[in-house]
Amino acid sequence: MAQMPESDLSEEGDDDKVYLFFSESAVECDCYNKLVVSRVARVCKGDLGGLRTLQKKWTSFLKARMDCPVLESKLPYIIQDTYRLCDPQQHWKDCWFYAIFTPQSDTSGLSAVCAYRVSDISKVFAMGKYKTPVPVETSFVKWVMYSGDVPVPRPGACIDNEARKAGINQTLDLPDRTLQFIKDRPLMDQAIQPIGEKPVLVRRGATFTRIIVNQVQAADGEKYHVMFIGTEEGTMLKAVNYDDEMFIIEEVQLFQPPEPIKTLKFSHVTGQLYAGSNSGAAQIPLASCWRSLSCMDCVLARDPYCGWDKADGKCVVLSDVTREIIQSVKQGDASLCPDADPVKPMNRSFWHGGNLNLRCLPPSNLAKTSWEWAGRPLTPSARIQVLQDGLLILNATESDSGRYRCLSVELSKADQYTSTVAEYQATALSDPGDTGSTQAQTKGHSLAGLQVVVGLLVVSLLALLAWNFYKGHLPLPWNCRKKNTEQSQETPEQGGLNSKVTYQDAPGPVSTEGKPLVSGTNNGRNNHTGGEAAVENEDPKDSLQFIDDEYENSK
Template sequence: MFYPLLFFIVLHGIFLTCAYTGWSNLNSTPRKTIEYEDNHVIMFKEEGIWNYSTMLIREDLGLLVLGAREAVYALDINDISVAKSKVLWKVTEEKQKECTSKGKHPDIDCHNYVRMLHQMNSSMMYVCGTNAFSPTCDYITYSDGQLKLEGKLEDGRGKCPFDPFQRSSSVIVDEDLYSATSFNFLGSDPVLLRTSPITLRTMLRSFNEPSFVYMDVVPESEDSPEGDDDKVYMFFSENAVEYDFYNKLVVSRVARVCKGDIGGQRTLQRKWTSFLKARLDCSVPEPSLPYVIQDVFHVRHEKWRKSVFYAVFTSQSRSTDQSSAVCAFNVTDISEVFSRGKFKTEVTVEMSDVKWVTYNGDIPVPRPGACINNAARSLGIKGTLDLPDKTLQFIRDRPLMDDAVRPITGKPLLLKRGPLLTRLVVEVVTASDGQSYPVMFVGTENGYVQKAVNYDGEIHVIEEVKLFQNSEPIDILRLYQNQLYAGSASGVVQMPVSNCSRYSSCLDCVLARDPYCAWDVTTLRCSRLPTSPEDPKGNLIQSLKDGDATQCPTSATVEPKIRTLILGNNVMLLCRADSNLAQVNWNFAGKPLPYSNRKYTIYSDGILIYNASANDAGLYTCTSVEQAKGKQYTQTLAIYDLCDRFPVVVTDKIKTTLGILTESYTTSSGLHKTEKPPSYATNQSSESKWVVMQVALALISVMVACLLIWNVYMGHISPFMCCGRQPIKSHRNLPEREYMRTGSDAVDTKQPMVRLCVTTNSTIEATSFHRNTSNGDTSTNNHISKYITDESEI
């Protein structure tokens, strides 16, 4: 009885371990976290203007054209804080009243939100706005340093959304506008529209409550032996029709149309004859509902077959444990599904609704949904007007493909728990080894941008930077010449793609594995890698794939900081690692500090010693250990010499008072020395591990309990009791910036070489610390008790 049950327990543990390993290999923690106070970015915002969510980079004019609510700006592309021009585009009073009368909010919905900006030619731009739920478009020019609306108003239906918060997408191809949005006020008529001399649109049944995300053209006619046509690809999500669920299930899609499509002769007149759509798959290791696409970035290549679409997906589960993923798709894989995959078709099942199943019948020639190519021309079909009705009727009834498009690696490149990812851009960077690596900049819903790089399938998250103080979602991201531009509801931020000065040492610089940065042995600093092949590279150390820092010179010896120990006081020794991935260790008198001892509490910023005594005097050493590709790198961060130079005679009465003060300290700070502070927010891998361990522990506990009850019942063993152990405080699960300063002593962890000695004659200090996280800021409040200079005062 015992052995089969034991085997089942072990087998179940192995399964859970494998499931966790599959997730943890993808789920990465940013190596560095840069808070808002330290981001050193350039910001633009104007009082009373909101929703900076539309951008157009005019490289020829040196401008970032920015669309917001009822305003368009021309900003200096090198310094967006400089606004060169501004033009207001407000709704009329009549339009606002009309919007309000239709039940829309006058202060939110009934404004003109600029949702589209495109360059038509060197002198003209095309701009569209919601115009109080009456979408309108106009032309805008920039001359003599001034923006000007031309006043050539056009109907914006099908080009710009009615609802300012509804997703839409558009692209200009050969001066024709391709747009995907709603065609009516209610949002019940979504369309893919081409505005051109021959206007085309999709049929009413082409979409099922979609959310349009992205659109771009791929020049597939170049070097095509089949004489193929260019194609416009569109990414969106919609309610699935192919699955049977008791409620709506959202799936991600990619669709395409041919640039040369002009509709059918009799069937599908002024409708797309080449519209096809397929499901996008971005599956995560753990069972879940399909992830929903949120944003796409097209990494173009000189040879279009090597182009890649990167996409952000988020979970649609309503659980509190939200997660996001980034997947990459090859253009050729998408094209293969459309050109060679099977179709889905509707069938009527008895006592049931219509179902979508795989179509196994004959497929007409030319193939439905295909562009006009050499094979079609050989049959006398010169354009879509010549397509036979059989082909057109087939594509009209069966636009959905049976096969799904799989990501390049078969799995997500990046997985993240916590605040959801919103937008992304990708830049291909050439490093010192001559190889090119894709670097992803991914925005989050709480105002951060994460920078991650793909090293042959291994995703390394270099850093995360908080761009906006109010933790608001990032609505748009753009890249231009080593500058990143991010827009949100309250403003726009410009930041360099890399700030190498953040890496303080050679070890920190190399282990960052940042393709933009390398350690300069000559200048002894982390510098930006030269971008031009002609620039001298000098003597640089960079190891991206391996993170090999063995070439770094030996660091200077860390001088001890001398601290005076005051008997009965609480002492805080500050020490913080350069990396979130580093493990901080403390040694006392040459031996590892006993973390299980209730006398100490370990924080991410240091160690707190309670009720110091003469036995606590000695040498404290703080080191960090960081792993990279199986190698461990140890660095001494700080050394403290805690000395009892001025002993204080402490009577029983003073000891009693000290106990009261210490109790008051722990109560006011909200962190009793036997309690664990909140977990470190950025340690996502620890959180996911804890969830898995909880599940495993619960299952094993139930099984072991059943086994024990059976053995007691059979008389194999006698009843016994177990005692739980005191939980151990782990410094990896502690607040990031929680520290205490004693008296006037303020230790700077950035300068561990400075010798510091604090002396106090016959004085006793009681201090407390508190971390305020109500608005995301970290602050320290010191409550210093009255100095006790006479025993009679007690």
């Protein structure tokens, strides 16, 4: 719903209007299956209903079909959202309605945006023909154009100066003949056509859900309508129509994981856009000029908000500066930019037989990248793969060494522009298995160091053994033989008793029944240490209770 101040400075003394956009089954369609069509309806703001006919009901309700023709579609597209755009410095008749349409069948993946003038819509309601139902032999009611007499005052018209002269000051004073006419014939015969009788934007992909349009004045002095469109996949499109040229400036992913954008609003206080979904909200600036790092990228973006500041050498918002700005939104003429600084080559090394990966990101979605090697175009193959973000050479050899250059090619209405995005000097290294001089020297140092460490360990071990023999911590070999001889002289009963005592005193294998539970408490959900020791020394019931408490705390 949208209100239009049509009473403002009206010479006819007209009333304000409320426009309603919706979709419904078409009663005027001669078909067996229900066909859904888009509608726009209009109601006078001061409508009080009729005295006897249409009591407490609208007496000015009129509706008309809205068309948004898409070439590939055989069925009418269905309206999803509408935005009213008015210039405060112009009359209300110059206001526009932007509406997004989606197909009513799943065979087409297209979404469209159509623009309508309020004056064209108002003209259909004020001067257009009506449709009237006519019974036919079949069970269907056929709606045709009404060609009979139209009552006075005109059905659906608001109370104006002419009606007041006839003594009709409010809708309660309307005659029953006028009210009965509009009750039976609320549908207009003429359909509302968009500006230019075609969409201002058609795109295949994610379904459009919401739209906002903002007017901005570019460096050339003209005012442009910038469309911000939300989609089912949680992305937002920023698009402009330049003289019947549909141009998408950028597409930004707002919600992750993707979910439909249900709300899209603009704040005049903050100058920001706000998008809402079922799970969150996002704040988006109207312009993201900082993403363009060069003059060519800034100009080829063709964003009416942005321009290249020659003094500061960066892409800035037009409203923030008053100096000379380079911008070309209609043509995308990047020849206005000064010569860019040459790209400094970067060194890249690769092993013989390994993979060579060179990174190169295109400056925009519209740019296409290509590669040169040794000043000649590089031909992709099964071994040489040109990726979206760079170049990958499999099983690289010394013959792949040389100078690589990544070029960005972008086409605009003015010309085709090529720029260098990245440059690499690739050098092949020896095979890691070869015994080169550098590797041999490194291995020699490593081997000598290892020998020194082993020698120190042997000396330390011998010194430790000598110290234990000297202190008596370890028996000497001849003392061990003497002790074994004495033990062999003992009785069998004494031998059995000693064996039993030794078994009881020896440390037995530790039970592992509770260890999986303890290790579970140390898998990252907490930072406790020494859990196994605590469990081994406690009662099993207490141990399990300790584990349960830790698990509850971790949750």
